[in-house]
Amino acid sequence: MSKVYFQELSFLKALLASLKYSQLFVLVDENSKENCYPLIGEYLSDHQIIEIVSGERHKTLDSCSMIWNALTNATADRQALLLNLGGGVITDMGGFCAGTYKRGIRFINIPTTLLSQVDASVGAKTGIDFNGYKNHIGLFCEAEAVLVNPKFHETLPRNQLVSGYAEMLKHGLIADRKHWQDCLNNGFENFSNELIQHSVKIKEKVVDADPTEKGIRKILNFGHTIGHAIETHLLNTEKALLHGEAIGLGMIAEAFISKSKGLLNSEQYSTITQELQKIYQSSKIEKASYPEIIRLCKQDKKNSNGQISMSLLNGIGEAVYDIQVEEELIEHALNELL
The missing domain is CATH 3.40.50.1970 (Rossmann fold)
Known part of the structure; x- marks a missing residue:
């Protein structure tokens, strides 16, 4: 390390x-x-x-x-x-x-x-x-x-701070409920060194347990299957998003998938989406882009045996990995971004 x-x-x-x-x-x-x-x-x-x-x-x-x-x-x-x-x-x-x-x-x-x-x-x-x-x-x-x-x-401009904020919120969602709440209370415009250090420590702890991403490290990819696909789809357009902005949308979509899989309850899902939607807006995504976004999801590095595999939330502060997700469910999740 x-x-x-x-x-x-x-x-x-x-x-x-x-x-x-x-x-x-x-x-x-x-x-x-x-x-x-x-x-x-x-x-x-x-x-x-x-x-x-x-x-x-x-x-x-x-x-x-x-x-x-x-x-x-x-x-x-x-x-x-x-x-x-x-x-x-x-x-x-x-x-x-x-x-x-x-x-x-x-x-x-x-x-x-x-x-x-x-x-x-x-x-x-x-x-x-x-x-x-x-x-x-x-x-x-x-x-x-x-x-x-x-x-x-x-x-840094505002959008760069918003981008980094997404990853800090993600660290809280996957492994530390208090960190999620602390980040929400702090906002994204003025981070203390202590809050940044704690976010790094969350990631370090996960990476130290699984340096080459064979298991538990995959939880760090929550929001990234759909988020990366959205980021890549929009990359060379006038609607391009920063990485964290796309991951913010990916977390909203994958929280919906977590709820649909029975991992998140409705109250937790509502809390997560309400907070994320205050910051991460999805106006750049259209239904016509769904097939391309799903195609890009199929290239995700977490996939195996031709199946799309995601890291999802099992509550606020807890995540699971290697969950197979159907294309139809991804479409429903993308609808949540409209």
């Missing part, structure tokens, strides 16, 4: 000094270069910046080729260190490129969005999208360290 540090950004200087490396590279996109790099630049030793274009649509092999080419042209060896500075796309793709370059170099994640702090940068999953399928190619590859600091939230 990667060591997660909840420290001031100045801690980065000591962290780097504790590591031996031949060259330091900093992976950024245009947003993290402009808004976040100035916050850490003074704490870096000699380094080279690698810049890619931001956004999920650029989380591809083409972007990986740019990163690998930059490392190669700089004659980076296996003792090089890559520092991933950005949101989930940067940490996912940077970790994947580090894990595959010359069979693996070390990397540090400095997540700069709420989503990447509580989800994407923790848990060793790295990867890219392929042929329109979310995180279709990837590795389990641990970061050398993760540095989390809420200072970066000051650089």
Whole structure:
């Protein structure tokens, strides 16, 4: 498990000094270069910046080729260190490129969005999208360290905070009823370091029990079968959603499936949907898109033997996994989003 540090950004200087490396590279996109790099630049030793274009649509092999080419042209060896500075796309793709370059170099994640702090940068999953399928190619590859600091939230627009909030709410729904309520009481606009730390600890506990997602770790995917499908379907359109915005909708739909399977009672379902619908709006989904969304659900990594398999809620604060779900029920769940 990667060591997660909840420290001031100045801690980065000591962290780097504790590591031996031949060259330091900093992976950024245009947003993290402009808004976040100035916050850490003074704490870096000699380094080279690698810049890619931001956004999920650029989380591809083409972007990986740019990163690998930059490392190669700089004659980076296996003792090089890559520092991933950005949101989930940067940490996912940077970790994947580090894990595959010359069979693996070390990397540090400095997540700069709420989503990447509580989800994407923790848990060793790295990867890219392929042929329109979310995180279709990837590795389990641990970061050398993760540095989390809420200072970066000051650089974020509202929708980025809403996106990260979805994953925090999810952590409460699947494993910690009190955390769900604490997040609701707090709202999404001003998170304390303590609340972020607790959300990370929930995920760490699950990942530690099942590092390569053979069992209990699958509960972290609640909301993600339908959420990923919606996110992918809308990705290259004017209606594109951030990851957490799509997961918010996925949780509403999959809560309905949980109720339909007799796992959630009506009161729990109503509580969950009423709270989520205050924030996550579904106006971008049309009935004509159902067949495509279901097709995308069939590519989900949790599936087995040709059956769509989901992680569902067994109450607020408890989840189950490997539950087979029929296509007709997915259609009914999507109707709940209209």
